[in-house]
Amino acid sequence: MLFPVIKPVSQARVAITGAGLVSALGIGWRANAEGFRTGRVAFGPVTLFDVSRQRAKMAAEVRLAGGAEDEDRASQLLMLATKEAWTQARWNPSDNLSLVLGTTSGGMSLGEAFYRQAITTPGQRRGQPTRVLHYQPQRQALDLAQEFGFAGPITIIANACASGANAIGHAFELVRSGRAERVLTGGYDALSHLVFAGFDSLQALSTTQCRPFDAARDGLSLGEGAAMLCLENLEHARGRGVKILGELAGYGAASDPHHLTQPDPEGSAAFQAMSAACESAGIAPQQIDYINAHGTGTPLNDSAEALAITRLLGNASRLPVSSTKASVGHLLGAAGAIEAVVCLMAISEGWLPPTATTRATDALCGFALVREPTRAEPQCVLSNSFGFGGANAALVLRRCQ
């Protein structure tokens, strides 16, 4: 039953036993880890659609080999990330495996193709039913379940740019509360013309270079990708003898009712989400060794987030913070998931990813913005994701003791 649920005697600890990702830095953990560790910047001219009449011309596209004819770009990204995570976790097909995904637009490029054909050749049905079906995120989720041979509840959270973090947070709560022993979770989004033009219309896209927390920052840059995590009850994972990559320790979520597209200038919901995540993890904010910021590079987001972090930590002057959107852009529904995996990389490989493009740190940043490749041994890290509509989410990850 989805409800009522059995109340656990105690809360379970949540292990991460598999992680897979795809971004413009490459396909898979190794290629991405090397790119994030060194602060490689993966932007280039947009080739997927025509941007000649738009302000911004750059994005972080993934180089994909051709997929199946009816498989859209978003599905390909999702499949690739899942394959890596699934293999790493050594999971097998199952009749009872929950799937929790975050996305903002599912197979949007198929929706665009549907509309173009519908208005240019009305009544021409060729290919349209397939586009209708595969445009929808639940179809992509079912395709994933069939490909990997599992069945179970599918939950798709569309909380704008916090979708990936909310999905992982929800999956975390399912395992922690005992409602699930294992959950496959993550986020995905592919670049699409509608979304690119949308952010461009808002003048939210940088026309120079995405420079999070830079005093002269002028906007975000879009990217695409997917990241998937295999979460499981820690005792279950230990019983299987599988390698534990890290522990997902806390999750916080809050709503910001200030404005549809702008955060409260004081970052109150960001502060609330981060505080709730720390409380959920049973730690004081001062125990955090590194924050992977939402850090979009827009003037409004970065200033609100900087204030919220400073408020959370009190004296945060020595706390390392960075935004990996400088390397791969804003991946929207995948952002929170990719950044959670980057945090996992930092914990397990002993480095902090730099915000490589920032030249002059904004004076509002009362913390130590990481701008160069840095060796470190973070034990406990926090990842922020904030979205349109006021969706705010934060995750706490730590090295598994």
Added chain:
Amino acid sequence: MTGVVIGGIGAVSPAGWGLKALRQALDLGAPCPVQKLERPGLNKPLDVRLVPAPAERPACFQHPRLRRGSAITRFAVSAGIEALGKNEVARLGIITCVMSGCVQYSRRFYHEVLDNPASASPLLFPETVFNAPASHLASVLGNVSINYTLVGDPATFLQGLALGAAWVDADRVDGCLVVGAEEADWVTSESFRMFYKGFLLAEGAGAIYLRKPRVESEVALQCVTDSHNYSGRSRAEAAKAMRTQLGGGDLLVDGVQGVRPYDRAEIDAWLDWKTQRISPKLVLGEGLMAASPWQCIAAIDALQHGRCSSAMVSVVGCNQQAIGAQFVRA
């Protein structure tokens, strides 16, 4: 007996704005009027059931967030406010469920992008995002607690209901508003008609406010079945599995809509059911994610008015999952 009850219900439907209009239409049992929706480029308008203009402009429309709000946002906010009523909730969870979502503004915005992306409206784009209705609802209510938008086929509303109930039961929130909403557009109508001729798209919203019990004789959410999804099995098989798990009750509120190929899986699953049955979609049309809360509201309303002591809701979604729920009078 579970510890989660219905604290309020609200609806916007082709029958009109508010619960009263929905209740009257279902009691009457006559199908709501059908309107013609223009399909650009074809001289063949599409039959749909639209929400009529409100007799009086709802007060919430004066909120700054709703000035440019899309139809789906207005439906969701109006139903949500009605369901919440006078309840004052410190930690209010909001779960908004959609399938097609903000399709009208998405179509308009993309059309502008195709015409000239340089002049596409920055006012439209934010309203295209799946969680725009949820964001506006939270803003109108001044809510800062957890807020999820779930996307899926219409059975996802019952998933949302189960999640909201779990949050309330576990004291994650003090109460939870679960909303399902859709707006009609020729794109959605045409898409469904590719699979089911005679499909009658409808629009609107329904909302259910969940909280802990306060007094006796409240209507409680007894259970929500597993998600019987269509991974590796047919829609008919999933419907039967849901029906088996749901068991029995006094009243069945099903999702049959009068389109035989679409209805077959659900009809077959409930072939043995011979007692009371309500089929709201025969009156209101296929409201997708709005239709599932209409079904729940019909069940809850019957319980609140003493017409039965337990009521089941069956949702056999179009392309993801079959889920059932049972409500009881405590």
